Every structure is written in structure tokens, then in C-alpha cells.
Amino acid sequence: MIGNRSRGVSLIEVMVCLAILMIGAAGLTRLHVEMLRVQRTSTQQSKALMLAQGKLEELRNFRTLHHQAAGSSAYEDIRQDQGGSLLAGVHDDGALQLNWQVVDGPAATEWSQLPAYKQVEVVVIWHDGNQNSQHLSLQGIITPYAQATVHELGFDGAKL
Amino acid sequence: MSADSGYGISNASGFASISLVIVTLLLLGVLTLMTVDVMQAELQVGYSEQAFRQAEIDAESRMALAMAQLARQGQTVPESQTLADGVLWWKGYPAPDVSPLVTLVAQGRSSTGDARARIRQQFSWLVLYPELPPTAVLAPELAPPPLASPTPPDDSISEPVEAEPQAPIIPSAAMQHYLDGLFVAQGEQGARIHWLEDQASEIRQGCEDVTPESSGLILIVGSCVPAGSVGSAAAPVILLIRDGSFYLQDSSVLFGVVILYSSTTPADSSGDADAEGAPLGTVHLADGSRIEGALISQQALAGDPYRLDVRYRPRILRRMQEGTRFFRLVRVTGSWRDW
Numbered sequence: 001m002i003g004n005r006s007r008g009v010s011l012i013e014v015m016v017c018l019a020i021l022m023i024g025a026a027g028l029t030r031l032h033v034e035m036l037r038v039q040r041t042s043t044q045q046s047k048a049l050m051l052a053q054g055k056l057e058e059l060r061n062f063r064t065l066h067h068q069a070a071g072s073s074a075y076e077d078i079r080q081d082q083g084g085s086l087l088a089g090v091h092d093d094g095a096l097q098l099n100w101q102v103v104d105g106p107a108a109t110e111w112s113q114l115p116a117y118k119q120v121e122v123v124v125i126w127h128d129g130n131q132n133s134q135h136l137s138l139q140g141i142i143t144p145y146a147q148a149t150v151h152e153l154g155f156d157g158a159k160l
Numbered sequence: 161m162s163a164d165s166g167y168g169i170s171n172a173s174g175f176a177s178i179s180l181v182i183v184t185l186l187l188l189g190v191l192t193l194m195t196v197d198v199m200q201a202e203l204q205v206g207y208s209e210q211a212f213r214q215a216e217i218d219a220e221s222r223m224a225l226a227m228a229q230l231a232r233q234g235q236t237v238p239e240s241q242t243l244a245d246g247v248l249w250w251k252g253y254p255a256p257d258v259s260p261l262v263t264l265v266a267q268g269r270s271s272t273g274d275a276r277a278r279i280r281q282q283f284s285w286l287v288l289y290p291e292l293p294p295t296a297v298l299a300p301e302l303a304p305p306p307l308a309s310p311t312p313p314d315d316s317i318s319e320p321v322e323a324e325p326q327a328p329i330i331p332s333a334a335m336q337h338y339l340d341g342l343f344v345a346q347g348e349q350g351a352r353i354h355w356l357e358d359q360a361s362e363i364r365q366g367c368e369d370v371t372p373e374s375s376g377l378i379l380i381v382g383s384c385v386p387a388g389s390v391g392s393a394a395a396p397v398i399l400l401i402r403d404g405s406f407y408l409q410d411s412s413v414l415f416g417v418v419i420l421y422s423s424t425t426p427a428d429s430s431g432d433a434d435a436e437g438a439p440l441g442t443v444h445l446a447d448g449s450r451i452e453g454a455l456i457s458q459q460a461l462a463g464d465p466y467r468l469d470v471r472y473r474p475r476i477l478r479r480m481q482e483g484t485r486f487f488r489l490v491r492v493t494g495s496w497r498d499w
Binding site: 010013014017020021024025027028031032034035038039042045046049053056064065066068105108112113114116117136138139140141142143145146147148149150152153154155156157158159 | 177178180181184185188191192195196198199202203205206209210213214217220221224225227228231232254255257258259261283284286357358359360361362363488489490491492493494
């Protein structure tokens with residue numbers, strides 16, 4: 001009789017243990033799901049950041065100041081959603097939406113028609129796992145100054 | 161005895177189960193804490209990266225505004241200066257007889273202020289036209305003049321009179337070498353004329369608005385028929401005339417250099433004519449009008465080029481290596497640092 005009660009207590013103990021373990025496991029599973037969601041959000045954010053920064057860098061690395069018939073990237077061509085080969089619109093299989101706004105600064109000098117700088121805001125929009133709209137914005141200033149080598153400048157051999 | 165031992169076994173198994181549960185829960189707890197820690201670290205890395213990029217872009221923006229200020233002031237910027245937004249620069253002279261080198265340091269912050277970035281970039285001024293024309297008229301198939309005509313005194317320059325040399329007579333090969341340097345593509349960079357036209361501070365269709373006050377590098381698309389004189393001895397012009405002719409009316413003077421060229425190959429544009437019905441690339445200087453400087457043509461000039469009144473003026477040409485309008489602020493390649 002006592003032996004049967006003992007086995008019954010053991011069963012209850014095991015059931016209670018299992019229940020506690022399941023509650024713990026469920027909590028951990030939920031935590032993992034949350035971690036995956038955070039990871040996905042973080043990955044999307046990183047992709048958005050890379051896309052926005054890549055666009056800003058591409059706009060900054062224009063080849064010519066004035067528009068060229070050949071279609072190479074030009075400072076003059078940097079306008080809203082224009083300029084560079086990375087186009088405005090959806091990217092990353094439709095996951096990211098890329099757009100940019102441009103505001104021209106004043107003329108560089110009284111004798112130059114080009115603006116002294118262009119204020120650019122690159123915006124990337126995406127939807128997270130809960131279909132909530134998220135966005136990332138990078139603002140930068142682009143100036144009409146090309147690069148020249150030390151050779152072109154006559155600095156060969158000089159300590160810069 | 162059996163009952164005692166039965167309770168004993170039950171108690172032992174109960175403690176074992178509870179111990180197992182406690183240990184497992186502890187493990188789960190540790191795992192949970194570690195997972196939360198990893199999540200926080202991952203989020204922190206993402207936010208830190210974003211904050212640093214924002215700070216770097218902020219620093220770039222501050223530097224860009226400082227560059228705009230440098231461009232306005234030209235080479236006369238102070239030896240060193242700290243701007244209101246924390247950007248500072250100092251000027252150096254890495255080699256004799258070259259433009260100064262400006263080192264600019266900018267510091268930026270993220271929008272939250274918890275990330276900072278510091279960048280450094282060097283700048284200098286590149287002269288647009290380093291190799292001045294070696295003689296008054298340069299064009300293909302141009303034989304040296306039979307006798308160099310003396311250059312009349314330069315009345316247009318109100319400075320102590322200095323003997324103007326005659327236009328040097330250079331060999332045809334040297335002339336062709338100069339023209340090739342200007343019009344023939346040099347490696348990946350293409351022809352220098354394309355770089356020059358890209359540096360133009362003004363691009364105009366025709367020369368109606370080109371006046372004595374005009375100066376610097378001006379690109380004219382099509383023929384150029386100015387209403388009067390162009391430029392001045394103190395502030396000359398470099399007039400690039402693309403796919404057009406050049407007509408200077410009575411008693412007008414152009415101070416500087418006129419360069420005529422075609423955007424297509426000469427063979428493609430050989431049949432084209434300007435508004436006057438003359439072939440593209442025609443140069444016509446009316447009686448009493450002249451060019452004080454030099455004339456350069458990509459195509460052979462029609463008629464006798466030496467009948468054109470082009471007076472070689474080294475002093476005017478040298479001004480194209482001094483004035484602010486003939487220099488461009490450039491970033492020194494490879495000088496960008498973010499440490």
C-alpha cells in the first residue's frame with residue numbers, strides 16, 4: 001500500500017518537474033524566437049545602413065563636374081532620386097526602399113554656376129517582422145572637388 | 161523493514177528529481193542570461209556601427225563646409241585656422257613653386273552624441289592650364305612663319321613697360337606634340353581638353369553674354385560671336401569653343417587663349433557649317449580686332465593663319481597661372497584618414 005503511494009508521489013514529482021521544465025523551455029524558446037527577431041531586425045538595419053552609405057559614397061564619388069553625354073556620374077546630375085548607377089526604388093529583393101533628397105547650396109563663387117555643396121539625405125525604408133514600417137536616414141554634404149594625385153600637384157618626393 | 165526501505169527509496173528519488181530540476185533550471189537560467197547578453201551585444205554592435213557612421217558622415221559634412229570656405233578664399237587662406245564648428249586646418253608648402261597644401265581635420269558626432277569620429281584630408285589647388293601655349297598660333301599642318309613679325313607694344317597693360325618677346329618660332333613637331341597633349345587621349349584619363357571643359361566655371365550657348373568683365377575658363381558650345389571685347393589684360397579668359405567658329409567684330413580685343421575643337425572626329429564634322437555658312441572651326445578677326453594671347457585650333461585653319469592678328473603676350477598668359485579663377489581646389493588622393 002505504502003509502495004503504491006510512494007510510486008504515486010514519484011509520478012506527481014515527475015509531472016511537476018516536467019511542468020517546471022516545460023515552462024522553462026517555453027520561456028527559453030520564446031527568448032530564442034525574440035533573439036531571431038532582434039537578429040533579423042539588426043540584419044535589416046545593417047543592410048539598410050550599408051545601402052544608404054553605399055549610395056552616399058557613390059554620389060560623393062562623381063567622375064565629372066558637368067553633365068556628360070556619355071552618361072558618367074556628374075556632380076551636376078545629383079538631384080532627387082538621380083545620380084549614380086544605384087537607382088532609387090526597391091532593393092534586396094524588394095525588402096528595402098531607397099530614395100534620396102538633394103538641396104543645392106549657394107553658388108561656389110560669384111563666377112561659378114555650380115553650387116558650393118549639395119545637401120543629400122538618403123532614406124531607406126523597410127518592414128520588420130511585425131510588418132511595422134522602419135526607416136533609416138543618413139545626411140551628408142557633397143562638394144564639387146575632384147581628386148588629384150601628388151604627381152599632378154607637383155608634390156613628388158615631398159613629405160606630406 | 162520493507163516499508164522503511166520503500167520510503168527511503170521514494171525520498172531519495174524525490175530529492176534526485178528536485179535536484180535535477182534545480183540544476184536544469186539553473187542551466188536554463190544561465191542559458192537565458194547568456195542569450196539576453198548576446199542579444200544586447202548584437203543590438204549594441206548594430207547601434208554603435210550606425211552611430212559611428214552617423215558621426216563620420218557628420219565629420220564629412222563639416223569638412224565639406226570648410227572646403228567651400230577654402231574654395232571661396234583661394235590660396236590666400238590663413239596659415240592655420242579653427243572654425244566655429246571645431247574644424248581646423250593648417251597650411252604647408254611641401255615643395256617650392258607649387259600650390260600650398262592644406263591639412264583639414266574635422267570631428268563629427270552622432271545624433272545621440274554618444275559616438276564621435278575624426279577625419280583628416282589634405283587639399284591643394286591645381287592649376288588648370290599648367291603648360292602655356294609656346295607660340296601665338298597653334299594648329300595642325302601649320303608651317304612656321306617665313307619671318308617672325310615683331311609684336312607691337314602692349315598698350316592694354318597699364319604697368320611698367322617691359323619688352324614683349326616676339327612670338328617664338330617652334331618646330332612643327334613641337335607644335336604637333338603640344339596639340340596632341342591637348343586633344344589626343346592620354347591613357348584612361350582621356351584627352352586633356354575634356355578635363356578642361358569639365359572644369360569650366362561657365363557653360364554657354366554662344367558668346368552674347370561674354371564681356372570684358374568675363375574671366376576664367378568658359379566653355380562655349382557652338383559658334384562664338386562676342387558683341388565686343390572679351391576679358392582684360394589683368395583678368396584674361398580661356399575660351400573653349402566646342403563645335404563652332406570664332407568671329408571677333410571690329411576693333412574688339414580678346415585677352416587670353418581661344419581653343420577651338422570638335423566633340424566628334426574631324427572627319428565626322430568636316431561637312432558641317434556654322435551660321436555664317438563657313439566650315440566649323442573658322443576663325444575670323446575683323447579689321448582692327450585681335451587676340452592678345454594665343455589661338456589654338458584642333459583642325460587646320462583655313463586661309464593664311466599668319467594674317468590673323470594674334471599677339472603673343474607672355475605676361476597675360478602668365479596671369480592664367482596666378483588668378484584664383486584658374487585654380488581648382490582638389491582633394492589629395494590617398495590623404496583621407498579616419499584615425
